[in-house]
Amino acid sequence: MMTARDRWRMYKRVSMMFFLAVVTLTVVQRGNINTGVPFQLEREAEKEPTISKRALLKKDHFQESRNVWNTSIEAITEKQGETEYGGSRTWDVASTNCTANPNFNNMGWFVGLEANFKQFLLYRHCRYFPMIINHPEKCSGETYLLIVIKSTITQHDRRDIIRKTWGREQEVDGKRVKTLFLLGKSSNELEKAHHQKLLEYEDYIYGDILQWDFLDSFFNLTLKETHFLKWFATYCGRVSYIFKGDDDVFVSIHNIFEYLEGTSADNLLVGDVLFKAKPIRRKENKYYIPQALYNKTHYPPYAGGGGFLMDGTLARKLNRASETLDLFPIDDVFLGMCLEVLRISPIKHNAFKTFGLVKSKSSRLNREPCFFKSMIVVHKLLPADLLNMWRLVNSDLICSQKAILL
Ligand SMILES: *[C@@H]1O[C@H](CO)[C@@H](O)[C@H](O)[C@H]1NC(C)=O
Ligand SMILES: *[C@@H]1O[C@H](CO)[C@@H](O)[C@H](O)[C@H]1NC(C)=O
Ligand SMILES: *[C@@H]1O[C@H](CO)[C@@H](O)[C@H](O)[C@H]1NC(C)=O
Ligand SMILES: *[C@@H]1O[C@H](CO)[C@@H](O)[C@H](O)[C@H]1NC(C)=O
Numbered sequence: 001m002m003t004a005r006d007r008w009r010m011y012k013r014v015s016m017m018f019f020l021a022v023v024t025l026t027v028v029q030r031g032n033i034n035t036g037v038p039f040q041l042e043r044e045a046e047k048e049p050t051i052s053k054r055a056l057l058k059k060d061h062f063q064e065s066r067n068v069w070n071t072s073i074e075a076i077t078e079k080q081g082e083t084e085y086g087g088s089r090t091w092d093v094a095s096t097n098c099t100a101n102p103n104f105n106n107m108g109w110f111v112g113l114e115a116n117f118k119q120f121l122l123y124r125h126c127r128y129f130p131m132i133i134n135h136p137e138k139c140s141g142e143t144y145l146l147i148v149i150k151s152t153i154t155q156h157d158r159r160d161i162i163r164k165t166w167g168r169e170q171e172v173d174g175k176r177v178k179t180l181f182l183l184g185k186s187s188n189e190l191e192k193a194h195h196q197k198l199l200e201y202e203d204y205i206y207g208d209i210l211q212w213d214f215l216d217s218f219f220n221l222t223l224k225e226t227h228f229l230k231w232f233a234t235y236c237g238r239v240s241y242i243f244k245g246d247d248d249v250f251v252s253i254h255n256i257f258e259y260l261e262g263t264s265a266d267n268l269l270v271g272d273v274l275f276k277a278k279p280i281r282r283k284e285n286k287y288y289i290p291q292a293l294y295n296k297t298h299y300p301p302y303a304g305g306g307g308f309l310m311d312g313t314l315a316r317k318l319n320r321a322s323e324t325l326d327l328f329p330i331d332d333v334f335l336g337m338c339l340e341v342l343r344i345s346p347i348k349h350n351a352f353k354t355f356g357l358v359k360s361k362s363s364r365l366n367r368e369p370c371f372f373k374s375m376i377v378v379h380k381l382l383p384a385d386l387l388n389m390w391r392l393v394n395s396d397l398i399c400s401q402k403a404i405l406l
Contacts, residue, residue, distance in 0.1 A: 003025055091231065092234075104121055104122060121293075129227070133200065138236075141176070143176045143238065146180065146241070147251075153183060162247060164388065180210055182228055183211050185215060199211070224331065229315060232384070241309060242312060244307070248381055252372075252375060255375065256376055268309075268310060272352040272353060274304070277299045301345060304355050
């Protein structure tokens with residue numbers, strides 16, 4: 001005869017075994033034994049093919065289905081939209097095997113091109129490079145605003161001022177602001193020898209540098225854009241907004257917060273937007289583009305790369321859209337092309353001044369703190385001017401015109 005206590009023991013043992021059996025079965029079903037990878041990650045990874053496979057799938061999809069264009073756009077934007085984060089969650093490019101594309105050399109139009117365009121085209125197919133300095137932990141937890149700044153190895157004074165002024169990491173009303181600098185490697189041997197170690201030390205102190213193994217050249221700024229987008233899609237699941245800009249701009253984080261509180265748009269990309277900009281055909285211009293590289297009369301609408309704001313979900317869509325396009329040597333125009341693929345229009349806002357002010361260097365506005373106080377981004381300030389303006393704007397300045405712009 002079993003006593004009540006025996007029955008209770010038996011009951012506990014059976015329940016325990018049943019529970020263990022269920023757990024074991026679940027684990028075996030998910031094929032998760034022996035991997036040592038946290039459960040959640042592995043499961044999410046299975047839902048998604050790897051990045052490169054996905055890119056291939058998508059390319060085929062795009063080429064076959066130009067006339068069902070709208071469904072393929074949905075495939076990019078919606079179906080894969082939310083699940084991407086939690087893929088492999090590591091930068092999956094470990095080596096570079098980037099050799100010049102031999103196909104161009106026998107094309108007549110190519111031979112006549114300027115040297116920098118030749119170099120660009122010969123290596124255009126090399127899409128991703130390994131990371132030299134990475135911070136996978138940067139986006140852990142919720143981040144409201146991620147500030148990412150294009151910089152180069154020698155501009156440490158600019159980075160320093162940004163860290164001390166508008167780019168400092170902080171929490172505003174419980175909303176976290178994080179900062180990152182995006183760099184390639186130096187093209188100059190001397191610089192490489194002297195500055196790389198300093199950069200690594202700088203990163204050791206501040207932990208805010210991402211560096212990739214490609215040359216930091218003007219035409220490679222597009223690589224910086226695509227590498228950041230891929231990095232963001234890999235590591236950043238819970239970032240609400242991104243401010244992306246140059247390392248010589250004045251930015252008001254306060255005005256960014258104010259702007260974002262008053263907007264609820266999805267697919268938000270706001271900045272100094274150019275509509276119907278014409279490709280520049282004068283060879284001496286920095287932005288010259290030969291007909292052979294772009295033969296349409298206008299670029300799609302795009303936001304000046306000096307500083308713009310976008311939401312995190314859109315950044316992930318842009319990452320996928322970028323993989324369907326050939327690289328274009330001007331980074332902000334390239335991002336406009338990605339927006340065009342997604343059929344999303346950027347928004348123009350007057351508080352973003354990334355073009356134009358340079359021309360009117362003598363303008364009174366350049367020295368007017370109330371003007372800066374009312375702006376979100378103003379382009380082209382040397383570190384010392386930036387610091388001065390920052391101090392003025394953050395003093396007990398009394399202005400009356402802000403309401404007009406925001
Ligand atoms: C899809 O595109 C085709 C042609 O480009 C158009 O006729 C059709 O109305 C579009 N469908 C939707 C749902 O937008
Ligand atoms: C690099 O690519 C070339 C051509 O695609 C190939 O012949 C070579 O073996 C590759 N080298 C390495 C180290 O992978
Ligand atoms: C971009 O970087 C890659 C890798 O360092 C290099 O091979 C290529 O020449 C660069 N392109 C331009 C246009 O500078
Ligand atoms: C423009 O370029 C595209 C792709 O490079 C090409 O297919 C097309 O024929 C070109 N059009 C003209 C008018 O040159």
